[in-house]
Amino acid sequence: xxxxxxxxxxxxxxxxxxxxxxxxxxxxxxxxxxxxxxxxxxxxxxxxxxxxxxxxxxxxxxxxxxxxxxxxxxxxxxxxxxxxxxxxxxxxxxxxxxxxxxxxxxxxxxxxxxxxxxxxxxxxxxxxxxxxxxxxxxxxxxxxxxxxxxxxxxxxxxxxxxxxxxxxxxxxxxxxxxxxxxxxxxxxxxxxxxxxxxxxxxxxxxxxxxxxxxxxxxxxxxxxxxxxxxxxxxxxxxxxxxxxxxxxxxxxxxxxxxxxxxxxxxxxxxxxxx
Amino acid sequence: xxxxxxxxxxxxxxxxxxxxxxxxxxxxxxxxxxxxxxxxxxxxxxxxxxxxxxxxxxxxxxxxxxxxxxxxxxxxxxxxxxxxxxxxxxxxxxxxxxxxxxxxxxxxxxxxxxxxxxxxxxxxxxxxxxxxxxxxxxxxxxxxxxxxxxxxxxxxxxxxxxxxxxxxxxxxxxxxxxxxxxxxxxxxxxxxxxxxxxxxxxxxxxxxxxxxxxxxxxxxxxxxxxxxxxxxxxxxxxxxxxxxxxxxxxxxxxxxxxxxxxxxxxxxxxxxxxxxxxxxxxxxxxxxxxxxxxxxxxxxxxxxxxxxxxxxxxxxxxxxxxxxxxxxxxxxxxxxxxxxxxxxxxxxxxxxxxxxxxxxxxxxxxxxxxxxx
Numbered sequence: 229x230x231x232x233x234x235x236x237x238x239x240x241x242x243x244x245x246x247x248x249x250x251x252x253x254x255x256x257x258x259x260x261x262x263x264x265x266x267x268x269x270x271x272x273x274x275x276x277x278x279x280x281x282x283x284x285x286x287x288x289x290x291x292x293x294x295x296x297x298x299x300x301x302x303x304x305x306x307x308x309x310x311x312x313x314x315x316x317x318x319x320x321x322x323x324x325x326x327x328x329x330x331x332x333x334x335x336x337x338x339x340x341x342x343x344x345x346x347x348x349x350x351x352x353x354x355x356x357x358x359x360x361x362x363x364x365x366x367x368x369x370x371x372x373x374x375x376x377x378x379x380x381x382x383x384x385x386x387x388x389x390x391x392x393x394x395x396x397x398x399x400x401x402x403x404x405x406x407x408x409x410x411x412x413x414x415x416x417x418x419x420x421x422x423x424x425x426x427x428x429x430x431x432x433x434x435x436x437x438x439x440x441x442x443x444x445x446x447x448x449x450x451x452x453x454x455x456x457x458x459x460x461x462x463x464x465x466x467x468x469x470x471x472x473x474x475x476x477x478x479x480x481x482x483x484x485x486x487x488x489x490x491x492x493x494x495x496x497x498x499x500x501x502x
Numbered sequence: 503x504x505x506x507x508x509x510x511x512x513x514x515x516x517x518x519x520x521x522x523x524x525x526x527x528x529x530x531x532x533x534x535x536x537x538x539x540x541x542x543x544x545x546x547x548x549x550x551x552x553x554x555x556x557x558x559x560x561x562x563x564x565x566x567x568x569x570x571x572x573x574x575x576x577x578x579x580x581x582x583x584x585x586x587x588x589x590x591x592x593x594x595x596x597x598x599x600x601x602x603x604x605x606x607x608x609x610x611x612x613x614x615x616x617x618x619x620x621x622x623x624x625x626x627x628x629x630x631x632x633x634x635x636x637x638x639x640x641x642x643x644x645x646x647x648x649x650x651x652x653x654x655x656x657x658x659x660x661x662x663x664x665x666x667x668x669x670x671x672x673x674x675x676x677x678x679x680x681x682x683x684x685x686x687x688x689x690x691x692x693x694x695x696x697x698x699x700x701x702x703x704x705x706x707x708x709x710x711x712x713x714x715x716x717x718x719x720x721x722x723x724x725x726x727x728x729x730x731x732x733x734x735x736x737x738x739x740x741x742x743x744x745x746x747x748x749x750x751x752x753x754x755x756x757x758x759x760x761x762x763x764x765x766x767x768x769x770x771x772x773x774x775x776x777x778x779x780x781x782x783x784x785x786x787x788x789x790x791x792x793x794x795x796x797x798x799x800x801x802x803x804x805x806x807x808x809x810x811x812x813x814x815x816x817x818x819x820x821x822x823x824x825x826x827x828x829x830x831x832x833x834x835x836x837x838x839x840x841x842x843x844x845x846x847x848x849x850x851x852x853x854x855x856x857x858x859x860x861x862x863x864x865x866x867x868x869x870x871x872x873x874x875x
Binding site: 498 | 559
């Protein structure tokens with residue numbers, strides 16, 4: 229058996245707030261993987277670190293802003309996107325990323341999400357979808373699959389979940405993708421692509437939350453959920469958007485990839501100057 | 503020019519170049535004026551999807567360095583209170599204009615009210631202090647909007663302008679001074695460049711006045727701002743001691759400077775034995791009533807609250823010792839009267855109406871006559 233080597237540095241120290249470690253994420257949680265992909269993309273982007281800003285709302289994913297050694301704003305529940313909109317419009321040189329969770333962005337912040345997509349404001353949204361409210365102990369969310377057990381749906385969720393890519397496409401988003409925490413290379417590349425592409429972009433990242441969601445839904449550890457992604461994820465090519473719903477219980481494919489990529493006018497304030 | 507337009511022009515004269523708002527009667531003309539004026543000035547006008555988003559965008563713009571504002575009425579202010587608290591906690595300067603209408607709920611959309619006074623003071627959860635001004639004319643809508651921006655930057659905090667429908671839609675002559683005569687107090691900004699390593703302390707109070715200098719996004723300070731209780735670095739700190747220290751400072755930085763913030767106007771107060779306390783549009787009726795009472799030989803004066811918050815406790819306590827009676831006239835059921843009574847330690851006469859029409863000077867006069875007997 230090989231001995232684990234303890235090191236006191238991390239390859240991403242240059243961009244993480246090491247003084248804030250350890251993080252709050254539970255064992256098996258995927259948020260750190262998505263955070264790492266973002267951090268890597270920020271470092272690889274040709275954009276000076278000083279111009280990158282990260283904004284988040286409330287929840288486990290919302291804590292990511294606090295771990296990045298960038299200008300970072302941890303706002304109120306659901307309001308990360310309009311806060312980010314103000315930042316971007318007041319200083320268009322900034323590269324503003326909203327990094328938040330499914331509950332924050334699609335439930336309490338749902339109105340802001342669809343309007344930012346419609347407006348095509350130049351903000352990059354990374355939505356970590358772990359199918360529940362993890363921080364508060366595993367409550368049902370608008371992304372919880374039909375029938376799944378959560379603390380507020382103890383007899384199985386009676387509601388249909390959002391199909392987020394379909395919702396975003398219908399709201400007018402120019403760029404919509406979905407990956408999982410298993411697809412680290414694709415996710416990092418896609419974030420880099422979004423940095424280079426003007427306008428509103430949305431990436432959904434399916435993620436394991438074994439403590440909040442998995443344990444009640446037969447995916448008791450993070451590795452098992454990764455296994456599930458490996459077995460069932462299919463790169464969607466020409467799959468109709470309405471078929472992108474996720475049902476973790478059934479043996480149906482989970483479609484990932486880029487679903488929407490269309491040129492649309494990017495929002496900018498009306499000006500008669502210059 | 504009417505009060506809403508004067509308010510927008512005051513903001514523009516103060517250097518406001520970001521307006522995020524959602525239309526609501528009777529404040530909509532402020533948004534419309536900004537929509538017209540921002541493009542020619544290179545500023546940003548954006549109509550957001552609701553009031554929750556409007557104030558969030560305003561705070562984001564402020565974090566990026568802009569003088570930023572939104573305007574609404576009671577129902578919209580109710581929605582904004584969530585992020586008013588965030589603005590207090592992140593110490594982001596901004597101006598929120600509330601052109602009050604008859605309330606609660608949808609109330610009287612096109613008719614005046616003055617019943618958001620306590621909501622303005624206490625509406626968001628938690629202990630915090632707020633600054634609020636109440637114009638009584640279109641000219642003052644201009645002047646006090648300029649002052650609101652200066653106070654917001656001076657104290658690194660949101661400031662409320664509590665107008666009302668009467669002032670918002672009243673047309674009067676407004677004098678706009680030349681740009682160089684518009685007072686401007688700049689935000690306190692970091693005195694040191696961004697640290698090469700380690701953390702800049704975005705929330706370390708200046709020992710002089712308790713107000714931390716404000717770094718803007720994009721300047722390299724690598725700030726962290728959170729609505730969670732935080733230490734001087736801006737990092738979350740879930741301890742009772744840090745929480746108490748932070749909340750106490752957020753209040754103290756305003757309470758310590760009440761004299762600098764408070765604005766009052768006295769009319770016929772020199773030899774007065776009775777005093778009418780009023781504000782906003784109702785103060786216009788009150789002045790008329792005082793004039794008529796004086797003509798009948800009653801020694802009454804008017805104390806007009808140009809600022810509503812922080813409340814002028816010291817002034818009222820002092821007046822309480824000298825005056826025979828207090829009459830409070832306001833278009834609500836007694837919000838300011840309660841404050842006055844708290845300060846003077848005895849009951850005051852109230853002239854109240856729930857809103858919808860201005861209080862007639864005769865009603866105030868009748869109260870003065872009764873109080874003088």
